[in-house]
Amino acid sequence: MASYRLNINGQxxxxxxxxxxxxxxxxxxxxxxxxxxFGCGISACGACTVHVGGIATRSCIxxxxxxxxxPIVTIEGIGQDAVxxxxxxxxxxxxxxxxxxxxxxxxxxxxxLLKATPRPTDQNIEESMGxxxxxxxxxxxxxxxxxxxxxxxxxxxx
Amino acid sequence: MVALLRNNDRPALNRRGFLQVSxxxxxxxxxxxxxxxxxxxxxxxxxxxxxxxxxxxKVFPPDAFVNIRPDGKIVIQVNRLEFGQxxxxxxxxxxxxxxxxxxxxVIAELAPAADVYKDPLFNIQMVGGSGSIAHSxxxxxxLGAKTRAMLIAVAAERWKTTPDxxxxxxxxxxxxxxxxxxxxxxxxxxxxxxVPTNVRLKGSGEFRLVGKPTKRLDSPAKCDGxxxxxxxxxxxxxxxxxxxxxxxxxxxxxxxxDTEARRVEGxxxxxxxxxxxxxxxxxxxxxxxxxxxxxxxxxxxxxLAGLELADTAELWxxxxxxxxTPGMVAVTQGDPAALDKIAPADRILAExxxxxxxxSPMEPLNTTVRFDGDRAEVWAGSQFQTGDQxxxxxxxxxxxxxxxxxxxxxxxxxxxxxxxxxHVQREAAAIAKRLxxxxxxxxxxxxxxxxxxYYRPMHFHRVEIGVGPNGLPAAWRHVIVGQxxxxxxxxxxxxxKNGVDSTATEGVADTSYVIPNFHVSAHHxxxxxxxxxxxxxxxxxxxxxxxxxxxxxATRAKMDPFAYRRKLLKPEAKKLLSALDLLxxxxxxxxxxxxxxxxxxxxxxxxxxxxxACAVDVSIENKRPKIHRATVAVDCGLAVNPLSVESQxxxxxxxxxxxxxxxGAITLKNGRVEQRNFDGYVLPYIIDAPVEVDVHxxxxxxxxxxxxxxxxxxxSPAVVNAMTRLTGKRYRSLPLVSV
Numbered sequence: 001m002a003s004y005r006l007n008i009n010g011q012x013x014x015x016x017x018x019x020x021x022x023x024x025x026x027x028x029x030x031x032x033x034x035x036x037x038f039g040c041g042i043s044a045c046g047a048c049t050v051h052v053g054g055i056a057t058r059s060c061i062x063x064x065x066x067x068x069x070x071p072i073v074t075i076e077g078i079g080q081d082a083v084x085x086x087x088x089x090x091x092x093x094x095x096x097x098x099x100x101x102x103x104x105x106x107x108x109x110x111x112x113l114l115k116a117t118p119r120p121t122d123q124n125i126e127e128s129m130g131x132x133x134x135x136x137x138x139x140x141x142x143x144x145x146x147x148x149x150x151x152x153x154x155x156x157x158x
Numbered sequence: 159m160v161a162l163l164r165n166n167d168r169p170a171l172n173r174r175g176f177l178q179v180s181x182x183x184x185x186x187x188x189x190x191x192x193x194x195x196x197x198x199x200x201x202x203x204x205x206x207x208x209x210x211x212x213x214x215x216k217v218f219p220p221d222a223f224v225n226i227r228p229d230g231k232i233v234i235q236v237n238r239l240e241f242g243q244x245x246x247x248x249x250x251x252x253x254x255x256x257x258x259x260x261x262x263x264v265i266a267e268l269a270p271a272a273d274v275y276k277d278p279l280f281n282i283q284m285v286g287g288s289g290s291i292a293h294s295x296x297x298x299x300x301l302g303a304k305t306r307a308m309l310i311a312v313a314a315e316r317w318k319t320t321p322d323x324x325x326x327x328x329x330x331x332x333x334x335x336x337x338x339x340x341x342x343x344x345x346x347x348x349x350x351x352x353v354p355t356n357v358r359l360k361g362s363g364e365f366r367l368v369g370k371p372t373k374r375l376d377s378p379a380k381c382d383g384x385x386x387x388x389x390x391x392x393x394x395x396x397x398x399x400x401x402x403x404x405x406x407x408x409x410x411x412x413x414x415x416d417t418e419a420r421r422v423e424g425x426x427x428x429x430x431x432x433x434x435x436x437x438x439x440x441x442x443x444x445x446x447x448x449x450x451x452x453x454x455x456x457x458x459x460x461x462l463a464g465l466e467l468a469d470t471a472e473l474w475x476x477x478x479x480x481x482x483t484p485g486m487v488a489v490t491q492g493d494p495a496a497l498d499k500i501a502p503a504d505r506i507l508a509e510x511x512x513x514x515x516x517x518s519p520m521e522p523l524n525t526t527v528r529f530d531g532d533r534a535e536v537w538a539g540s541q542f543q544t545g546d547q548x549x550x551x552x553x554x555x556x557x558x559x560x561x562x563x564x565x566x567x568x569x570x571x572x573x574x575x576x577x578x579x580x581h582v583q584r585e586a587a588a589i590a591k592r593l594x595x596x597x598x599x600x601x602x603x604x605x606x607x608x609x610x611x612y613y614r615p616m617h618f619h620r621v622e623i624g625v626g627p628n629g630l631p632a633a634w635r636h637v638i639v640g641q642x643x644x645x646x647x648x649x650x651x652x653x654x655k656n657g658v659d660s661t662a663t664e665g666v667a668d669t670s671y672v673i674p675n676f677h678v679s680a681h682h683x684x685x686x687x688x689x690x691x692x693x694x695x696x697x698x699x700x701x702x703x704x705x706x707x708x709x710x711x712a713t714r715a716k717m718d719p720f721a722y723r724r725k726l727l728k729p730e731a732k733k734l735l736s737a738l739d740l741l742x743x744x745x746x747x748x749x750x751x752x753x754x755x756x757x758x759x760x761x762x763x764x765x766x767x768x769x770x771a772c773a774v775d776v777s778i779e780n781k782r783p784k785i786h787r788a789t790v791a792v793d794c795g796l797a798v799n800p801l802s803v804e805s806q807x808x809x810x811x812x813x814x815x816x817x818x819x820x821x822g823a824i825t826l827k828n829g830r831v832e833q834r835n836f837d838g839y840v841l842p843y844i845i846d847a848p849v850e851v852d853v854h855x856x857x858x859x860x861x862x863x864x865x866x867x868x869x870x871x872x873x874s875p876a877v878v879n880a881m882t883r884l885t886g887k888r889y890r891s892l893p894l895v896s897v
Binding site: 001020022028029030033034035047079091092097098102107122126135137138140 | 242243244378380381383389451518519522571572603805815837844847850
């Protein structure tokens with residue numbers, strides 16, 4: 001067991017866990033932040049996507065001991081961000097979700113995409129969203145929502 | 159399937175505490191629905207009129223379906239699991255429309271297990287057969303209309319007028335002299351009124367919500383991480399369990415070495431539990447990660463003696479041999495020898511292979527149980543609350559009414575949460591039994607899911623067609639080989655007729671194409687691999703076979719795929735014909751000017767009462783089909799929520815593409831499943847799905863039919879029909895390993 005001080009959604013949180021514990025399970029079980037989802041445990045589905053140091057990261061394979069002082073943003077905090085707010089709104093307006101289980105990860109990946117590429121092409125979308133599995137298959141509306149969000153964002157991202 | 163799993167001995171459910179003023183619309187209605195069917199000639203209740211069970215009327219909780227709160231919020235109970243299909247919005251729309259409720263103040267909740275929430279047709283509480291709207295549309299309309307009538311009765315009394323002089327809008331009753339009263343002000347008194355037995359339902363022109371594209375109620379909470387799924391449940395003192403399952407289905411634990419596993423900090427117990435077949439080892443810890451770590455450190459010796467070691471290659475050999483012999487007859491019409499009289503040059507012989515498929519819903523399977531000796535509580539995203547509740551009760555030595563069963567939001571399911579043996583709930587109950595008083599959440603890892611069985615069964619089809627001089631099929635002999643999904647379950651006696659599991663032959667045996675000499679038979683070999691319905695069930699493979707062969711026949715007859723299908727369809731296949739006509743119009747703008755290297759693929763299929771036609775624009779990129787566009791036309795009767803129908807079809811095509819993925823197959827070697835996770839069993843990602851899907855709904859005032867499963871069957875045949883045009887090859891063996 002070891003103690004870690006984490007910057008999550010702008011707040012300082014402290015946890016004492018086994019160093020091998022993936023960030024995903026620290027979020028879900030120690031911090032009770034269950035918006036980030038467990039899908040596969042091998043970074044193959046993207047349901048667990050969060051931002052670590054601004055980069056879309058599969059939290060199911062990152063041990064807590066590897067986080068260091070990089071800030072973490074999760075689905076619970078992305079709405080505090082201008083891009084995140086627009087993306088969440090576009091998701092609701094486009095009525096993207098079905099079962100909704102993968103959508104936290106989809107939204108986190110979409111936010112990372114739009115921060116780096118405010119006017120994404122279809123190819124940009126396929127590359128950035130390519131590892132986020134949606135078993136319901138909501139991909140056409142995900143694509144539509146990303147384009148709708150992009151249209152509302154200033155050209156330089158934030 | 160009316161009497162299925164009937165259990166009428168349960169008393170009314172002790173509902174969770176609502177606010178003190180709760181308004182009952184349900185009691186009398188349910189008495190009338192279940193016990194006193196409307197006498198002939200009454201206006202309501204034609205559609206889902208079940209056989210009345212012979213018993214005395216029971217008192218139902220007054221707030222079973224509608225609760226009008228003092229703050230004006232109207233809480234509507236949804237008698238189905240929500241797992242993506244949108245019923246958590248659509249059924250409340252139906253009730254709220256007849257109630258004239260203010261939609262912005264409607265809250266939907268998933269109902270727990272209770273008799274009142276059983277499917278009016280199947281008489282178990284379940285989601286399946288695309289029946290949520292089809293079976294409960296009338297029920298929810300009546301609930302809304304009767305509730306409204308009771309509110310109006312109170313208002314009319316107050317204003318000393320008659321109900322017919324009052325009108326309602328947005329949760330307010332308006333009187334003839336300009337009086338008005340909010341529903342929330344009338345609810346307490348209305349709850350004491352008798353429930354009317356007969357009310358007028360709205361005409362189709364009077365709907366305010368039904369038929370209007372309506373956004374999902376659960377969408378905001380699914381976009382900000384606040385919605386709780388079953389796996390997100392957290393209870394005081396809760397422990398987390400994982401189970402080590404045998405490497406071969408039905409294996410038993412011979413010995414366990416758990417020294418290292420027990421050293422993992424947080425691990426509380428390691429013990430053997432019975433499984434639906436065989437046994438496994440449960441690891442209980444304070445959290446998931448230590449439980450998972452401990453499982454990886456367990457050394458288990460398994461007893462596999464006497465177990466059949468299923469092997470995909472061997473199974474194909476066996477299935478192909480079986481397919482060359484006639485099976486049990488599903489349908490026979492015309493002259494069975496007609497085929498043999500047709501010249502070999504005019505015959506087509508086609509053999510098809512379909513692999514095992516795992517459902518793999520995004521939310522791994524899970525169930526939480528707390529056992530308190532004389533009662534238990536269960537939390538599960540279940541498609542089969544009635545059965546799961548009974549099975550948990552059986553494991554715990556309780557009666558079903560001693561088990562409170564909460565329906566949790568589920569992250570997909572596609573049939574995987576509707577399992578007759580409740581194997582996941584049984585595991586959770588067996589663990590909770592040992593940890594009496596402590597809530598335990600059982601988590602199936604993705605590996606458990608991919609390797610855990612309950613797959614869409616492997617199927618082999620052998621089809622011989624004799625083509626007539628007009629290019630139409632004159633004779634058709636079809637043999638289907640595959641495990642029965644209902645064998646050994648309570649459904650067997652309803653589904654299996656003459657030795658044929660109709661869920662394996664549906665889509666062929668009941669085809670809407672005119673085939674004068676038609677013979678379909680089936681073999682159902684027993685294999686040591688548990689199998690299950692997978693979204694759209696038999697239609698997953700039968701539609702593929704029929705629609706690729708019909709396309710082949712059209713090409714051979716040098717006819718347009720639309721024209722050929724229209725010519726061959728029975729005139730009574732109205733929904734398919736209307737969907738084809740609409741597709742013809744809707745795809746005209748693009749399908750005749752495709753770029754070079756692109757091809758059109760067409761298919762149509764009717765299932766669960768819904769007719770669907772699909773056209774795709776496909777090219778081949780990186781040796782895989784690239785679907786640039788799909789246009790779908792749907793005849794599902796009245797579309798209750800067109801936005802939801804559109805969504806089901808836009809996305810459901812993507813689900814249907816599972817079986818075209820290069821690694822879209824579960825295979826076995828020496829009894830062991832060869833895939834472990836999403837790296838070996840690779841499902842459709844955004845790049846595999848159609849870039850655009852436009853959905854067109856046939857305008858209809860007919861009773862609504864399901865839209866959960868009908869999107870799935872049409873896409874794969876449409877795509878390979880396009881690919882055949884591009885490559886000249888026939889694609890009859892799935893998964894689509896190479897193009």
